[in-house]
Structures are given as C-alpha cells and as structure tokens.
Amino acid sequence: MIHFPAQRRGPLSALSIRLAAALGLVLAVVAVVYLERDGYRDVNEDGLTLLDCFYYAVVSLSTTGYGDITPFTPSARLVNVLFVTPARVIFLIILVGTTLEVLTEQYRTGRRLGRWRRTVKDHVIICGYGTKGRSAVSALLENGLDKSRIVVVERSGTALRQATSAGLVAIEGSATRSSVLEEAHVRNAKAVIIATDSDDASVLVALTARQLTAGQVRIIAAVREAENAPLLRQSGAHHVIVSSATAGRLLGLSTSAPPLIDVVEDLLTPGQGMALAMRSAERHEVGKSPRELESLVIALVRRGKVVTLADRAGAVIETGDMLVHVRDDRPTATTPTP
Known part of the structure; x- marks a missing residue:
C-alpha cells in the first residue's frame, strides 16, 4: 500500500470536524426543544422527557418526521420555523458535504497515485x-x-x-x-x-x-x-x-587520536565546517596533478573505481575523472538589508 506525504488536514480530520458540527447541531436542537417542552405533545400526551427531545431532534433533522411528537403552541411552532427548519437544512448540508468530501478525496488519491506511477523514475x-x-x-x-x-x-x-x-x-x-x-x-x-x-x-x-x-x-x-x-x-x-x-574504529581513534574523531564528525555533519563532495574534473584541470588544485582532492573516481593519490594512476587527472574533495560547508553569513 502506497502512502503519500501527509497533508495539513487529512480526510479523517475533516470528517471528524463535520461529525462534531452535526452532533453540536443536534444538541442545540435538543436544548431548544427541551426548554419549550411544554409546547409539544406526543401521542400519549404525557409531556416530553429529555429522551423524547433527543428523539424529536434526530427525527426532525434527518427529515424522517414520524409525526408522533408535534408542536402545538405558537411559541413552539415559531421555534420550529425559525430554528429547527434552518438547522435541518444545515444538517443535510453537513451530511452531503461529508459524503462529497470523502468521494473527492478518494478520486484525488487515485489520480495522485496514477500520476506518481507514470512519472516515478531515477528515484x-x-x-x-x-x-x-x-x-x-x-x-x-x-x-x-x-x-x-x-x-x-x-x-x-x-x-x-x-x-x-x-x-x-x-x-x-x-x-x-x-x-x-x-x-x-x-x-x-x-x-x-x-x-x-x-x-x-x-x-x-x-x-x-x-x-x-x-x-x-x-x-x-x-x-x-x-x-x-x-x-x-x-x-x-x-x-x-x-x-x-x-563504530569500533572510531572508538579506537577516540583513545589513540581524539582530534581525529572531531575531524570525522565534522566531515559527516552537514553545515559544521568541512564536508566530502564529488564533482567532475573541469577541462583546464585535465593533465594536472590533484595536489595542484586549490581544493583539497583526496581521491579520484575513474571509470567507476576509486583511485587514491598514492597510486601512480592518481598522479594525473584524466578526462572523465570525478574528483573527491573536501569543501567548506559552513553556512554563509548574510548581511541583513536595512
């Protein structure tokens, strides 16, 4: 299974937000109906309990509407017109939007996967x-x-x-x-x-x-x-x-020659001072000795093989050679503009 780089907000996070909004809307309707519970009646006409209010809120927002609980006072009917009905519309928008977002995310992921498979190369x-x-x-x-x-x-x-x-x-x-x-x-x-x-x-x-x-x-x-x-x-x-x-060799060097550990750590740590690098030999460098160059060359790579400067073949740079050298890797200081 392929996992792509994480986005700032994934589909699960968006879905959680929508579900929380829907739940908050249900609780708001429950609170309003419970405060006006005397203006509602059910088939038994024995008043509404808190559970009845939850039932009415869910049934109303989901547009099911069984009709077993109805508002009969003017104030309760006004609350339904001004609050419950708009809440029902918002609730449906949340549900439809969640479905569309999930489907859109699946489509987007599929396209992203197809594009990645077509373009991935030399990785x-x-x-x-x-x-x-x-x-x-x-x-x-x-x-x-x-x-x-x-x-x-x-x-x-x-x-x-x-x-x-x-x-x-x-x-x-x-x-x-x-x-x-x-x-x-x-x-x-x-x-x-x-x-x-x-x-x-x-x-x-x-x-x-x-x-x-x-x-x-x-x-x-x-x-x-x-x-x-x-x-x-x-x-x-x-x-x-x-x-x-x-690691064992480095531990041994730390005892016999401690400064060498600092040099090796400097070479391996980016941005600390020195770093190993490799570049192609330039035209004006061909025919020269690696020791004549300004940069500190420690080895050559010729036709895929490492040639040390101690070898006779490493005395002269040839066309196509790669130069392994030590470069200055310290971050350059930038002067702030006034």
Missing part, C-alpha cells in the same frame, strides 16, 4: 526508515535530491507516519517481498539503499532487488557484523557498509 528506494534510513534520507536531501525522488519501504506504522510527515512517499510492506519492491518501481530506480535492522533481512532484500533488476540498479547496504559483508556482496550489493566495524 532512490530506502528499505527501512529507522535511524540508518532517516540518516540516509537526510544525506540525500543535503546533496540536493528532491523529496519526490525518494521512496521509503517500511513495515512499521509509526515509521510510515514519520516518513509521510517528512514529505516522503512511503510503501507499506516488507522489502524482502518482490511485490513490494515492484510497487516501488525498483526497475526504474537509480539506487536501492538497504537500512534494515537485521543482517538477515538485508541479505534477503539484496537478493530480491538483484533478481528484479538483473543487477542494473545500484544496491547499497549496511550490515552490523563484518562477517556478513561478503555474503551481502554475493547477494547483489554493490557497496556494503559495516556499521559495527566503523
């Missing part, structure tokens, strides 16, 4: 919207990817609501099932990021994604244990990030 599928999944989404948005090109696959209802509240399209279900990934249009995707809570699930998701895409879509996965990384690569993942090993 990124996030399998799992836990801590890792949310961090991956944040990184994609910081790098300029539009929210409309991110699709979250998640089973948890809470995580689904968080994703739609963040303006993302979310699909309810397990990413290990081919039908769910097909609903996410995995064949048209640019990449699949696997951020599940267990390594077993990550392997199954990678196998399913590879089977559906024949290896044409890049698969990036995170695993907890390093021993599961080779299995995940064999399952079809192009890149595997070992979260536990990475």
Whole structure:
C-alpha cells in the first residue's frame, strides 16, 4: 500500500470536524426543544422527557418526521420555523458535504497515485526508515535530491507516519517481498539503499532487488557484523557498509587520536565546517596533478573505481575523472538589508 506525504488536514480530520458540527447541531436542537417542552405533545400526551427531545431532534433533522411528537403552541411552532427548519437544512448540508468530501478525496488519491506511477523514475528506494534510513534520507536531501525522488519501504506504522510527515512517499510492506519492491518501481530506480535492522533481512532484500533488476540498479547496504559483508556482496550489493566495524574504529581513534574523531564528525555533519563532495574534473584541470588544485582532492573516481593519490594512476587527472574533495560547508553569513 502506497502512502503519500501527509497533508495539513487529512480526510479523517475533516470528517471528524463535520461529525462534531452535526452532533453540536443536534444538541442545540435538543436544548431548544427541551426548554419549550411544554409546547409539544406526543401521542400519549404525557409531556416530553429529555429522551423524547433527543428523539424529536434526530427525527426532525434527518427529515424522517414520524409525526408522533408535534408542536402545538405558537411559541413552539415559531421555534420550529425559525430554528429547527434552518438547522435541518444545515444538517443535510453537513451530511452531503461529508459524503462529497470523502468521494473527492478518494478520486484525488487515485489520480495522485496514477500520476506518481507514470512519472516515478531515477528515484532512490530506502528499505527501512529507522535511524540508518532517516540518516540516509537526510544525506540525500543535503546533496540536493528532491523529496519526490525518494521512496521509503517500511513495515512499521509509526515509521510510515514519520516518513509521510517528512514529505516522503512511503510503501507499506516488507522489502524482502518482490511485490513490494515492484510497487516501488525498483526497475526504474537509480539506487536501492538497504537500512534494515537485521543482517538477515538485508541479505534477503539484496537478493530480491538483484533478481528484479538483473543487477542494473545500484544496491547499497549496511550490515552490523563484518562477517556478513561478503555474503551481502554475493547477494547483489554493490557497496556494503559495516556499521559495527566503523563504530569500533572510531572508538579506537577516540583513545589513540581524539582530534581525529572531531575531524570525522565534522566531515559527516552537514553545515559544521568541512564536508566530502564529488564533482567532475573541469577541462583546464585535465593533465594536472590533484595536489595542484586549490581544493583539497583526496581521491579520484575513474571509470567507476576509486583511485587514491598514492597510486601512480592518481598522479594525473584524466578526462572523465570525478574528483573527491573536501569543501567548506559552513553556512554563509548574510548581511541583513536595512
């Protein structure tokens, strides 16, 4: 099931407001009739109780009108003309408006779903919207990817609501099932990021994604244990990030070289000072050494493979190279206009 980004006020909220208005109208009519109860008579002519007033209000507003309770005094009839009859019209408007709004919302959702299915392409599928999944989404948005090109696959209802509240399209279900990934249009995707809570699930998701895409879509996965990384690569993942090993290395660095932790945290935290970035080599940079450039280049990406500056091949920039460099990511101060 596909969930679209949450709107400011959903159909259930609007329906609740209308139901509350209808109930308030019924209570208002009950109060007016109860105050004028001596001007009404029923078939037994024994006076109206509070329950009789509720009955009369509901029957009158719903235009049923059994006729077993009728106003007979001029004041009671005047109240019916000036208050009960307009309330009946308003009550019908509320009921009809609620029905029309529900039908309109269903039609709008259907059109939105059809338009999304026709246009979704080159998107990124996030399998799992836990801590890792949310961090991956944040990184994609910081790098300029539009929210409309991110699709979250998640089973948890809470995580689904968080994703739609963040303006993302979310699909309810397990990413290990081919039908769910097909609903996410995995064949048209640019990449699949696997951020599940267990390594077993990550392997199954990678196998399913590879089977559906024949290896044409890049698969990036995170695993907890390093021993599961080779299995995940064999399952079809192009890149595997070992979260536990990475955390362990950072913990070790925090003891032997504490300042390095600050540098790594700065690189990974947007807007703090430094950030890793990648760009295409410009024409005037071809033939030069990466060390000659003004920006701090730390590696080259050549024909899809990383070339470090320590390699002989990384001594000179070639046409088509991508430069991995460190950029200044501090927010620029804006001078307020007088």
